[in-house]
Amino acid sequence: MESSVEKIPDRRRWLGLVVISIAVALIIVDSTIVNVAIPSVVDELDITSTQVQWVQESYTLVFASLLLVFxxxxxxxxxxxxxxxxxxxxxxxxxxxxxxxxxxxxxxxRVIQGLGGAMILPATLSLLNATFVGRERGIAFAVWGSTIGGMAAVGPLLGGWLTTDFSWRWAFGINLPLGILIVIGALLVVRESKADELRRVDAVGALLSVLLFTSLVFGLIEGRSYGWWATDRGAPDFWSLEVSPIPFVFALTALALVAFIAWGVHRQRQGRSTMIAFSLFRIGSFRNGNIAAMIVSLGEFGIILSLPLWLQNVLGYDALQTGLLLLALAGGSFIASGFAGASSGKLPAVWVVRGGILAEIVGLVVIGLVIAVDTPWWQTAIGLLIYGFGVGLATAQLTGVVLADVPVAQSGQASGTQSTSRQVGSALGIAILGTVLFSSLATQLDDTLPEQLTGGTRQQVIDLVVDSAGSAIPALDERSTEAGDAAREAFSSATRASAFTAAGFLTVGLLATLSLGGGRRRDDEAAPQAVGIER
Structure with a gap:
């Protein structure tokens, strides 16, 4: 087994970076391409608003739960x-x-897709960390991060085109040829690497982590369906108590968290392997960076759930028009990637991250302020451009900041941990902001519906709009123009609330970065260390 990065030809390393970036693009595009296809999925498969969230969450939840394991x-x-x-x-x-x-x-x-995605993401980060050193590592991380930011915006455009001109099913089918391309490229130009020290897998820790994340996101999504305390709108068939199952689910989350930490610390004291290298949290940049990454991801990707629904169900855009408008986000991300690459090694990475988060906040506030039933496309595009610029900056550099002082030998566990922080944040963002969207929609619609609609009929209209994630609004127009107008106004207000909530979380994330250092690795100035590269 060879152990020096220097023996890998430069050209092959950079071609490997291209393949790794395409692999990252595959899973990120898939997590966003679905958003613009959701209204078509709702129409064809007749799924509810809760299932709409689960189409996203089933992927993200499995993804987040298993990143540490893989x-x-x-x-x-x-x-x-x-x-x-x-x-x-x-x-x-x-x-x-x-x-x-x-x-x-x-x-x-989508659950199985999440399983595959959880294998891909930490492997790509570990391969980069093991292949590049010094300033080249900063460039590689910038390319990797910018790919995430850019593809998060390209996904809706691709999904819109495929859904409009072909079918929403092609939004998934496109992954097959891309997957074949990645496999061929990886076999040709990506070298194998392993950790020098082989560690046993902590099976109990893995089980506890899955239980922790699954129960948390399940409670956040299903709370509005089953009731946060009492069984407001019914309960599962197996549930007979008047108290909702959701408080018990959150209690399970708390117990799983305590057990996960206690078990991990116990194993670490015995010198045995753990799911998370708890010793790494003594490194300030790693500890604080993970907190910031989770909060920022919570605010970043949650809003992408509500915007396509609002654009199509309220403004009447088709999937392709929605994707074209969201291309402004991609434009901002790609502009930011150029800036991030040029500033690598010149500006402290943490300042680039802070500037990016600030731009995201400004962009979301602009979007929230302009959302209405008759918003012109260019106003939304301005907010998305600013927001996308921020996503590109923050995502490109935050990984480097988090892993700045982590020894290369622990890069797999460290990258898995920071990826988990991001994915947990994304899962919570979709769950929380989705709950804000649909809960606000129900409340606002109840306030804005005509007074002559009363009792069961009123609740029936509310349930119809909420459960269809807004796709029933055009049909509602045919029955009552006044009710249709009320539904559009309510959906706009709910989307606005979702945007401002996301901006609030990003503000907390910005404050969390104040405790971060400059983002320079200790080993960047030293000679390359052994990283276990196989020929």
């Missing part, structure tokens, strides 16, 4: 090997999603 397994069995398995599984499950005959089947396919 980060550790990649270090042990080979990072490129894990990447290849993940891409193959992701592509095959995408085909299953494209052929889904029902909402339940689609959600199940």
């Amino acid at each position: 980060g550790t397994l990649a270090d042990r069995f080979g990072r490129r090997r894990m990447l290849l398995i993940g891409v193959a599984l992701f592509a095959l499950s995408s085909v299953a999603a494209a052929l889904a005959p029902s909402g339940e089947f689609l959600i199940a396919s």
